[in-house]
Amino acid sequence: MSDSEPPYPPIVKGASFLLAWRLDGRKVLLIGGGLVASGRLYYLLEAGARVTVVSPRKRLHPETAYRIDVSNPDDIIYEDRDYVGPEEDKLHVTDYDMVLTAIDEVGLSRKVCIACRQARVPVNVADVPPECDFYFGSQLRRGPLQIMVSTSGRGPKIASLIRKQIEASLPSDVEEAIDSVGKLRGELRQRAPGTGGPLGQKRMNWMIGICDAWRLDELGGMTPEVRKQLLDEGWNKDGKILSPKDVGLKSGIAGWLADTRTKVVDALGGGDMQVLKAGVTGFVLGAVIPGAIYIGSLYQRRR
Ligand SMILES: C[C@@]1(CC(=O)O)c2cc3[nH]c(cc4nc(cc5[nH]c(cc(n2)[C@H]1CCC(=O)O)[C@@](C)(CC(=O)O)[C@@H]5CCC(=O)O)C(CC(=O)O)=C4CCC(=O)O)c(CCC(=O)O)c3CC(=O)O
Numbered sequence: 001m002s003d004s005e006p007p008y009p010p011i012v013k014g015a016s017f018l019l020a021w022r023l024d025g026r027k028v029l030l031i032g033g034g035l036v037a038s039g040r041l042y043y044l045l046e047a048g049a050r051v052t053v054v055s056p057r058k059r060l061h062p063e064t065a066y067r068i069d070v071s072n073p074d075d076i077i078y079e080d081r082d083y084v085g086p087e088e089d090k091l092h093v094t095d096y097d098m099v100l101t102a103i104d105e106v107g108l109s110r111k112v113c114i115a116c117r118q119a120r121v122p123v124n125v126a127d128v129p130p131e132c133d134f135y136f137g138s139q140l141r142r143g144p145l146q147i148m149v150s151t152s153g154r155g156p157k158i159a160s161l162i163r164k165q166i167e168a169s170l171p172s173d174v175e176e177a178i179d180s181v182g183k184l185r186g187e188l189r190q191r192a193p194g195t196g197g198p199l200g201q202k203r204m205n206w207m208i209g210i211c212d213a214w215r216l217d218e219l220g221g222m223t224p225e226v227r228k229q230l231l232d233e234g235w236n237k238d239g240k241i242l243s244p245k246d247v248g249l250k251s252g253i254a255g256w257l258a259d260t261r262t263k264v265v266d267a268l269g270g271g272d273m274q275v276l277k278a279g280v281t282g283f284v285l286g287a288v289i290p291g292a293i294y295i296g297s298l299y300q301r302r303r
């Protein structure tokens with residue numbers, strides 16, 4: 001490295017700050033009940049938010065109406081009427097953790113945005129990027145795995161296409177792998193409880209070692225007995241990292257590749273090597289796009 005070369009990556013401004021917002025039990029105001037609102041509502045409910053929907057029933061999108069009709073009143077409070085404005089309405093933006101508008105009244109949305117910003121309540125106005133404190137992205141979920149693609153507002157349809165490519169390239173056993181790792185982490189914590197310090201560092205190093213030494217499909221196939229073996233004969237013995245071979249599992253990359261190809265092709269409803277190529281390209285693109293991947297629906301907007 002030359003003397004003038006910076007030691008760390010340069011800052012390139014213009015990005016969004018990506019995070020996985022824990023909305024469980026939080027209050028969200030959703031103004032509007034059309035197609036766009038139905039997508040917002042779906043993701044909010046999946047995140048456990050307590051949503052107040054204000055929108056006249058006569059123009060509700062069928063999915064919004066369905067969610068309202070089948071949901072527990074703790075999850076959705078529904079007001080069958082027009083929202084009248086931040087000054088006049090009996091609902092106050094200050095009582096919410098997040099406010100979303102998805103209505104076809106630009107002036108009213110602007111007023112909501114101004115009131116939210118004054119009160120420092122995060123707001124998203126569908127259709128008006130400058131009035132959004134945060135953007136939605138194209139999302140997919142497989143249990144604990146969530147991936148979101150953002151194009152920083154430049155090309156939402158491209159975000160959707162990239163998300164689909166990533167989706168097609170995901171190994172079908174990714175959810176099992178994450179579940180296994182979650183269980184192993186929990187069991188490790190029981191053996192070595194506590195927060196931070198040298199023990200925390202040792203725990204983390206051990207988990208990193210295991211995740212590096214085991215392929216996703218191998219992790220997904222990990223039985224409770226194998227997890228116990230990893231802990232008994234690995235963690236308990238100087239934090240040793242046992243490989244799949246060490247616990248008596250056969251490794252076979254060729255078998256795994258064949259299996260993955262079949263699963264990718266199956267996921268796309270059959271096909272040929274062209275399809276596999278598209279999936280792999282998608283995965284690579286997913287890794288480099290200037291967007292967001294949240295480790296962690298397939299709701300699709302139909303316009
Ligand atoms: C800034 C942002 C604010 C926000 O909504 O949070 C925003 C803004 C706008 N969208 C517009 C149009 C379209 N939006 C979509 C689709 C989606 N839009 C989504 C997000 C976002 N849209 C945020 C930035 C996301 C990012 O950073 O990439 C997705 C990803 C998530 C979601 O909404 O849930 C979802 C795909 C979900 C999926 O399929 O997985 C399609 C395609 C389609 O419908 O098939 C079109 C038509 C094609 C086109 O116009 O490009 C317009 C112009 C309206 C006009 O011209 O009148 C604006 C306003 C503007 O750009 O000025």
Ligand SMILES: NC(=O)C1=CN([C@@H]2O[C@H](COP(=O)(O)OP(=O)(O)OC[C@H]3O[C@@H](n4cnc5c(N)ncnc54)[C@H](O)[C@@H]3O)[C@@H](O)[C@H]2O)C=CC1
Pocket residue numbers: 031032033034035036037054055056059060061081082083084102103104105108125126127128156
């Ligand atoms: N950000 C984005 O990604 C996109 C944004 N949009 C925009 O989002 C907005 C909503 O789009 P859609 O859901 O497709 O429209 P829509 O026409 O299906 O739904 C509008 C909904 O808002 C309700 N509404 C209107 N005035 C209201 C008020 N004062 N109080 C409560 N509810 C009210 C209507 O009853 C209806 O349920 C539009 O402005 C549209 O241009 C549309 C597509 C993409």
